[in-house]
Every structure is written in structure tokens, then in C-alpha cells.
Amino acid sequence: MSATRLATLDLREMKRKKEKITMITAYDYPTAELVDEAGVETILVGDSLGMVVLGYADTLSVTLDEMIHHGKAVVRGSKRAFVIMDMPFLTYQVNSEEALRNAGRVIQQTGAQGVKLEGGIEIAEAVRKITQAGIPLVGHLGLTPQSAGQLGGFKVQGRDVQAARKMIEDALVLEEAGAFMLVLECVPWQLAQVITQKLSIPVIGIGAGKYCDGQVLVYHDVMGLYTGKRPKFVQQFADARREMLRGVNSYLEAVRKVAFPGEEHTFTMPAEVLAQITS
Ligand code: KIV
Secondary structure, eight states, X not given: OOOOOOOHHHHHHHHXXXXXXXXXXXXXXXXHHHHHHHTOSEEEEOTTHHHHTTOXXXXXXXXXXXXXXXXXXXXXXXXXXXXXXXXXXXXXXXXXXXXXXXXXXXXXXXOOXXXXXXXXXXXXXXXXXXXXXXXXXXXXXXXXXGGHHHHTSSOOOOOSHHHXXXXXXXXXXXXXXXXXXXXXXXXXXXXXXXXXXXXXSOEEEESSOTTSSEEEEOHHHHTTOOOSOOOTTOOOOOOHHHHHHHHHHHHHHHHHTTOSXXXXXXXXXXXXXXXXXXX
């Protein structure tokens, strides 16, 4: 019997029981298969895709078609995890009708379970429209990479009274508009704790301290596969790049020394056939 996927109610129940919710990004079939086998509850097909997989400088260049292409592979590779798709820049900000059309396309074409949008009160109408159409939606506040330019760069958010109050207000608005989960990125742990306590929906932190209902990290950061700048809030849990490099170097060396392919990798043909084609 195939495993059934986790649902929004399972995640909400985890918050109620104070069980930590795990989330990690994935962008392809084998990674989705691996993190699903490890037992992660939620997989995020983040628009960090742009930097860690596609080699762009930021998330702004990522298109809806690119997200859908990668999202389909992640859904095919996973069985149990709840798969969340990032809505890329300018696919939900123009107006709520366009936001719904694009979110609907993502869900229909990938088979993912939910979408994630960055922003607070300014996207509340789009959140309402999408969730009223029955699409599970995750909010994203704090350091929102799609608007990093306006935020003054990749900096901690919500440190002063005004900014902290605004973030609490935004979080409550998103919950009221129908979001079933919220990601908080790069905010003081005390503010993340206040927001986590105020909301009844699960709050997932990245650079937001340990009092959130769960944590998310980018797979390539966890595994040591990304060679770009690593933020303070990242912990590398494995050195997969070193092991992969070792594997590739061993292969190249074996080919150069004719140690590969061996007899066990080689096909043969009857001697009489060979005699006929060489005579
Ligand atoms: O794009 C992404 O990977 C994200 C996470 C960092 C939360 O939004």
C-alpha cells in the first residue's frame, strides 16, 4: 500500500502536541526521494532554486515555468511529505486574480499540496483569494528575499518596536486571510517566539530561533553543496560535496588508467561472429 501524504490538519496537530515540524528544500526527484525516506514532514520547492541549482545571482530571475518543472520532479520523488511550492517574484503581486490563476496552475501542473508567498498585509487579498479557492497557503515574513532590495539587503528584520509590531500585525493578517502555516526568516528569536505563541497555525523558522514550531533549511546548505555565501543561521550537517568530488576524481582516474570498465561491466560476442565480421 502506498503511503498517504501528510495534510494541513496533521501539521496543525503537531503544533498542538508541541512536536517539532521539519522542512527542507528539494528541487529534483532523487533529493525528494531521499528527504522523504528520511521522514521529513514538509518539502519546500523554494525559489532558492535560482541560486543553488540554476546558478542565478538571486531569486528574482526564477520563472513560474522553472518552478513548475522542478516541482513536478519533487512530487514524483516523494510519497509522504507535504510539498510546498514557492510562488516566484511577480506571479502574485500584480493582482489577486493573477495570483489565483498562477497558484492554481502550480497546483494543477505539479500535484504539490500548497504554495508559499512572501509578504504581509499587502498580499492579504491574494492570500484570501487563493485560500478561498481551496489551495493551502504558507506565508513568509521577516527577511523576504524577493524584496531584499527594498529591505536594505540580507539583514535581520523586526529589531525595533515599529518593525516588530508590524511583523506581528502582518502575521495575524495572514492567519486571518487563510494561511495554514507561516515561515519566519532572519528575525530575533524573541519576536519569533511571540509570533509563534500568538498564532494557532504552525510557524516554521529559518534564522528565527528554537521556539518556532519547526525549522526549515536549504538542502544544499545542510549538505555542504553550495559554494556561495553562507548566512549565520545555517548549520552544515554533512560534507557531501567533498564525497562527491572524491567520487568524480576516482572515476576520472580509473578511466585514465584503464582500470574502468572491468570485465564485469563489459559485454562479449561469440567467437564465430567476431571471426565473420573481421575476416
Ligand atoms: O526559497 C527558499 O528556499 C525559502 C526558504 C529559505 C524558506 O524560501
